[in-house]
Every structure is written in C-alpha cells, then in structure tokens.
Amino acid sequence: MKPTIAKIYIENLRANLRFIRSKIRTGAKMCVAVKADAYGHGAVVCAREAVACGADFLAVARVSEGIELREAGISVPILLLSLCDRSEMDDLVSFGITPLVFDSEYIGEVAAAAGRAGKRGFSVHLAVDTGMGRIGCLPENAVSLAREIAGSGVLSLGGMCTHFSTADSFDDGDVEFTDLQFRRFLKATEDVRSAGIDPGIRHCANSALTLARPETHLDMCRPGIIVYGYYPGDIRGSELKPVMSLSTKVVAIRRFAAGVPVSYGRTWTTSCPTNIGVLPIGYDDGLFRRFAGKLSVAINGKAYPVRGRICMDQCMVELWDDDVPRWSEAVVFGPPESGALQTAEELAAMTGTISYEITCQVSKRVERVFVG
DSSP, X not given: OOSSEEEEEHHHHXXXXXXXXXXXXXXXXXXXXXXXXXXXXXXXXXXXXXXXXXXXXXXXXXXXXXXXXXXXTOOSOEEEXXXXXXXXXXXXXXXXXXXXXXXXXXXXXXXXXXXXXXXTTEEEEEEBOSSOXXXXXXXXXXXXXXXXXXXXXXXXXXXXXXXXXXXTOOOHHHHHHXXXXXXXXXXXXXXXXXXXXXOOEXXXXXXXXXXXXXXXXXXXXXXXXXXGTOOOTTOOXXXXXXXXXXXXXOOEEEEEOTTOEESGGGOEEXXXXXXXXXXXXXXXXXOOGGGTTTOEEEETTEEEEEESOOOSSOEEEEESSSOOOTTOEEEEEOOGXXXXXSOHHHHHHHTTSOHHHHHHTSXXXXXXXXXX
C-alpha cells in the first residue's frame, strides 16, 4: 500500500445516508450528488452505497462521470447538473444521462442527439434560475420552454429544478432571499402545470434545505456535502459522520542542529536541536501550501506541526521527542476513529475555505482505501 492514502469509512457513509433518508419528506425522492468523484470519496463505491441506502437518482457534473457510473453497472437515473459540450450530446443520450436544459438552442441540440439515437421520450429537466445567476431560464420563460420540450417530438419534461444561493445561511436577508427563490420556483412550476404540461419531478432542496426546511422537499431532495459527513454553512448538528481521512507515513527522520533552514524560501529555521520528519505528501496530493504554519498532524495521538513550506510531493514536520519511529502513520484530517486532530471542516476553518474544497482536492494519485 502507498504511504499516502485517503481512507473511506463506508459505515459512516451508510449512517449519513440513512440519517438523510429519515429527514426527507415521505414520498419525496433522494438524489445523491456523486459529482467530483463523490466529493473526492470515490464515485463508483459511494454511488453503489447510495443506491443500496435508497437513492432514487444520482447527480454528476460531467458526462464522463455519468459514463463511469453506467460502465460500473449502475442503472438508476443519473442527473447531469452542469452543461456539456455539443460533442458530448450523443454520449449523453446513449448512456441515458438526464440533462438540465434551459434555452432553445441547448434543447435543440439535445433533441437532435435523441433523434439520431432514436430515443423517443428522452427525459430532460428544465432548470429555472430563481436567483443563483448560474444556469437556468428566467421563471417567466419556463412555460414557453416547457412547450418547446413537449413539442420537440423526442424529448419529455421529466422534471423542473432550481438551485439556492444562500440556503445555508441564517442571516435574515439570506433567509428572505431563499424564501423568494422558493416562491419564484413554485410559481414557475405552477405556471407550467397551468399550461397543461406536467412539470415532472420538482426538486430544489440542497443539503441545507434537506435538513432545515422540509417544506422545500417537494418531489425530490439533492443532498451533497452532508452525505460525506459535513454540515453546510450555518447548519449544525451532531448526527453526521465524516467519511474520509487523509494520512501518510514518516518516511525519514533527520536530526538537525539549531539554525538549520527547512524547505523552500527558508521561511522556518530550527531554534534548537530537533528532529525533522519527512512526509511524502504535498500540494499535488491536496495538502495546500497555505496550510503551512497552521497545520499539525497526529502521530500516535500527539500533535506535530508542519514546518516550512509544503512542497509539491513532500512536507516536513517537527517531531518534539525521540519516540516517533520511522514509518509511523501521520493523520492529516478525518473522523475521530482515524486518530486525526481535526476534521476537514476544522482544517477548512483554519485556512479560510470550506470542507468541500478540502475533500475534493485530495488528488487522484492518493489511493482510496475503503473500510467498513
């Protein structure tokens, strides 16, 4: 086994999925986001566990991510949350990946691909931009676009969706804006229904609203980061369990005198004779340079600080004492059972980011080891 690994605690993943399913309104579906390699946790394994725990849909951000799931034998509906290139349209259709659409040109491209494949009734979901400013039609254009879908001859309107920009914030203004977005979305779906077109599966609840606002569940929820054990924004609780730990090993220990600089730029120098451990993990593995000066790793239950700049493939830690043997495990972050000093969320807070970025940036060259 490689020294640097991301350990994925499958039982924690299952516990999170069971908890989320219990929070979703009876009768509403669950669409589990496994985009970005399941937020760095391994898409195929996590997708299989999600389906086993009751996921009705899976969500990806790239056509290639959907193809990976299909080639792994996963047959549940897969929703593509981002737009794809024209060159990917034929694969989109042939692998049965459900796209979001929101303008005439894109609807026409998907319809043409469905026509080439002879796929009558190919399902698409109409995205409505209620205030995110990313993708989606304006609410007042939803009816005309739904008519285009219905009149295409090859497409069917399988659902309508929107995405919230401030759903994870308890700030009064943000709560009001979320309420406004929700009202706009409901009106758009009602307008489509009033025009004689079934809006299909209405979905808008992300991780935050899945936990905090059951009235937004409608026909389906789309949990993301909560699947992997972290609460979004201002949402807090104690039920979720972090799923990933990141660890490496002490591959060398060097004894230095006082006054020896460590790593690039000589940003840190030993102040007294000390031991320096070398870890084979760096920013290409997801251990960002900005962590230097803030991060300590856990070795045998004790904290040892990273010293000097983090390199592309390696970093150095100061070992306070002589009882750390070579090849000892050094845990960067993870759930309590990993022996880590901090979770990805706590590491994110130290460095001004979010837990999503920490887990997503654990690179592909870090081996995923699935346990439990």
